[in-house]
Amino acid sequence: ARGRAAGGGYVGAAQVDAGGGVRPRGEARSGGTGELPPPREAAGARGEALGGLPGRVTNPKEEEILSCTQDKVSQCNISLKKQRSRSIFSTLFCCFRDYNVEPPSTNSTSALPPLVEENGGLQKPPAKYLLPELTASDYGKKCVVIDLDETLVHSSFKPISNADFIVPVEIDGTIHQVYVLKRPHVDEFLQRMGELFECVLFTASLAKYADPVADLLDRWGVFRARLFRESCVFHRGNYVKDLSRLGRELSKVIIVDNSPASYIFHPENAVPVQSWFDDMTDTELLDLIPFFEGLSKEEEVYSMLHKLCNR
Numbered sequence: 001a002r003g004r005a006a007g008g009g010y011v012g013a014a015q016v017d018a019g020g021g022v023r024p025r026g027e028a029r030s031g032g033t034g035e036l037p038p039p040r041e042a043a044g045a046r047g048e049a050l051g052g053l054p055g056r057v058t059n060p061k062e063e064e065i066l067s068c069t070q071d072k073v074s075q076c077n078i079s080l081k082k083q084r085s086r087s088i089f090s091t092l093f094c095c096f097r098d099y100n101v102e103p104p105s106t107n108s109t110s111a112l113p114p115l116v117e118e119n120g121g122l123q124k125p126p127a128k129y130l131l132p133e134l135t136a137s138d139y140g141k142k143c144v145v146i147d148l149d150e151t152l153v154h155s156s157f158k159p160i161s162n163a164d165f166i167v168p169v170e171i172d173g174t175i176h177q178v179y180v181l182k183r184p185h186v187d188e189f190l191q192r193m194g195e196l197f198e199c200v201l202f203t204a205s206l207a208k209y210a211d212p213v214a215d216l217l218d219r220w221g222v223f224r225a226r227l228f229r230e231s232c233v234f235h236r237g238n239y240v241k242d243l244s245r246l247g248r249e250l251s252k253v254i255i256v257d258n259s260p261a262s263y264i265f266h267p268e269n270a271v272p273v274q275s276w277f278d279d280m281t282d283t284e285l286l287d288l289i290p291f292f293e294g295l296s297k298e299e300e301v302y303s304m305l306h307k308l309c310n311r
Helices: 045-050 060-083 186-196 207-217 284-295 302-309
Strands: 014-016 022-024 116-118 121-123 143-146 153-156 165-171 174-182 198-202 223-227 233-235 238-240 253-257 270-272
Touching: 153 207, 165 207, 174 207, 186 198, 186 284, 207 223, 270 284, 284 302
Parallel strands: 143 198, 143 253, 198 223, 253 270
Antiparallel strands: 014 022, 116 121, 153 174, 165 174, 233 238
């Protein structure tokens, strides 16, 4: 039995990860992508309901493309680590899935985004953008898209003694208790982000799990909108968060996510974070605040993110 004193190891034989999939205890730390393989047979429909999804291995060209993405993410994280006083990003995205994606080229919100291939066909463009019109209070602010699982919280079906929330979720007519741990310093992070940006929660998990978690997590009304799995593009076995569908100028959009799969269409807009499970000494969200304070003053996001990743 691995106890959980002071935010320690895992409890029980299985753990629910970012996308909601359940996998054996020994495999829990090898991932870090946030979007997980299909749940094991022992997990049944529970893991499927919260968000597990398959990984796909395609061809050598896709591996080359993904390798380039991994190199850029690593460079970005090295630069972030150098400019902060605390040691973060010690390990980064251990497991990657393979993609063959031509990033959409969208410089304005005057037209609907281009079609994206979906499982051999074409993804239909949205009838309208995912976000409503900017409010007066957010006018002039950049839009920050923030992931939920393994970025802000970690959830499990197994009881956790120090859980911050216990959320009942109905799956196939049965109520299951989901135990949720908040990442350290998430409160300070969200409050400051809400002051600086138009903040949007965007998760590949299902709303019936993520919405009540967000209700408990966001006590200040930081998230102006919440987007769930149905707002993602299912592309080559992965749920992708297509930023061109938000209805915001891409040069003023940032995505904060632990999974490169989530922002594969727009890696130049990403601030990657390390996947979080239960390390209660983690300071990554706290360390990111000064960086975002500086980013909020820039005219557009690309120049600062490009400089950061090329230092």
